[in-house]
Amino acid sequence: MLDLERLRALHSVATYGSVSAAADVLHVTTSAVSQQLAKLERETGQKLLERNGRGVRLTDAAQLLVEHADRILSLVEQAQADLEAHRGAVVGQLTLAAFPTAARGLLPAALTSLATDHPGLRVLTHEVDPLQSMPLVARGDLDMAVVQDWDNELLPxxxxxxxxxxxxxxxxxxxxxxxxxxxxxxxxxxxxAGDPWISSAADTICCNWLRHTLRGIDAEPRIDHMAYEIPTQLALVSAGLGNAILPRLGRCDVPPNVAIVPLEPALTRRVYAIWRAEAARRPAIRAALAALRAVAATL
Structure with missing residues (x-):
């Protein structure tokens, strides 16, 4: 019988392209992944990896096995979710990501509430931009993520x-x-239009949205400075280096010489949580969503 953890190791190598990348995702050593794959080769009687320059390439047999592993791992997750739902208890571990302002404005109170109401649940959090967190949830590296999109630019x-x-x-x-x-x-x-702007880094959803929005009013974006942290962006605004878009969620202290002015029409973004369909019945998913909504209702 095929070992589930060995299938998971092969699936991770196929997904992330190398043994070292798979080891990072699985939080084990590269040696541990290599040992799992060697045991899987002995179990199947098939060669699964071949050298390809400095890396490795999956054989045809490995590709076939990965296709089955996709379905097997999905079924395992669904079975775990069904068992948790049958038990009805909010227990186990939940990996949750959020973009920076949600991590600051929603997570602290939501995590405190979850710890009080569900002491058997361990929540591990990460600050991740939606452009990166969505594929991580889809691949199963995260259980849940808080993401955002804007009225004029939806996130598929x-x-x-x-x-x-x-x-x-x-x-x-x-x-x-x-x-x-x-x-x-x-x-x-x-x-x-024509003003200099300060935004988050080029690989983030907010920077992409700002470029799209400014071009929508026929203003070629002039983003002179990029910084991940909103306090850093505000420090640059305070120094007279440009404007910045400032969401109200998780708003930090604003320097006294910076003016905060509402826009007309208002710029609105939707904040929501995402999870895999197979995990939808997990009580932990439902409890985390309820906690996030409860915090949002107080803002």
Whole structure:
């Protein structure tokens, strides 16, 4: 009989392209993955990996086995979810990712609530941008993720995932000292066309959205500075280096010389949780979503 953990090791090598990458995902050593694969080769009587330059290549036999492993691992997850649902207890381990402002604005209170109400559940959290967290959930590396998209740019839901809304979040514009529109009650984004901007890094959903939004008002984006952390972005705004979009969720202290002005029409993003369809019956998934929604309702 095929060993499940050995199938998982082969599946990870196929998914991530190397033994070392699979080891990182599985949180084991490369030696441990190699040993699992060697045992799987002996079990199947087939060669599964071949040298390919400095890396490895899956043989035809391995590719066939990986196709079955996809279905097997999915069925195992579904069985685990059904057993947890039958038991009705919120127990076990849940890996949860969130983008930075959600990690700051939602997770602390939600995790505290989960720890109090469900002491048998261990939640492991990671701060991950939605562009990276969605494929990680789809592949099974994360159980759940809090992601976002915007009214004018939706985030396509990967196949096999389900989602549940948490809240709608409004974003304002942060203007540097002396900006000519700083004393306005509201600003249209097109009035800021041509201004320098500060945003998160180029590989994040927020930076992509800002480029898309500015181009939508016929303003070629001038993003002069990029920083992951909102406090860093605000420090750059405070220094007079550009404007920044500032969501209200998880808003940190704003420097006194920075003006926060609402936009007209309002810029709104949807914040929601995603999980694999096979895991939908897990009480831990439902409990985490309920905790996140409860925190959002107090904001």
């Amino acid at each position: 839901l990967a196949e096999g995932l389900q989602k549940g809304p948490i809240l709608d979040d409004v974003a304002d514009v942060a203007l540097p000292p002396g900006h000519c529109l700083a004393d306005r009650e509201r600003i249209e984004l097109k009035e800021l």
